[in-house]
Amino acid sequence: MMEAIATPVFGYQSYSNVDQGHGLIQKWSVTDASQHDGRELPDLVDRSDTASAVWADTVYRSRKNERHFAKAGLVSKIQFRRTTGKSLRPEHHRANAARSRVRSHVEHPFAEQKSRMDLFIRAIGIARATVKIGMPNIALYKKRLVFLKRRVSVA
Secondary structure, three states, X not given: OOOOOOOOOOXXXXXXXXXXXXXXXXXXXXXXXOOOHHHXXXXXXXXXXXXXXXXXXXXXXXXHHHHHHHHOOOEEEEOOOOOOOOOOOHHHHHHHHHHHHHHHHHOHHHHHHHOOOXXXXXXXXXXXXXXXXXXXXXXXXXXXXXXXXXXXXHO
């Protein structure tokens, strides 16, 4: 049996706060891949945003994040994760299904970067990786703004 404790992790991870209604990337950050995903979430959520709910994948669910959102007056819509060796409770399974329908709308920027932009980061240093991830984020933002503007002007 291999121990995963000493396994090094290389690379970078991109985190984004995507507006549910318009699909615009509002905030983003880049970290090295060894950092736990849940640590970035509180910094990405902006209380001045009009939404009162936080929608995220199971990896972001932690007691610390739940306390942070409750203190900020936000409703956590983070998906539930199942305990190892046990199945998900029926009410959590239904909640995850409902949350997946909402979350699917904000996954489009990530799919766009991966497929159409063929985003693959090969860089040494967090500063270079941040720029290489940030430029496609800005390009997607501008592209989405043009789309939204055209849609409004046609209507």
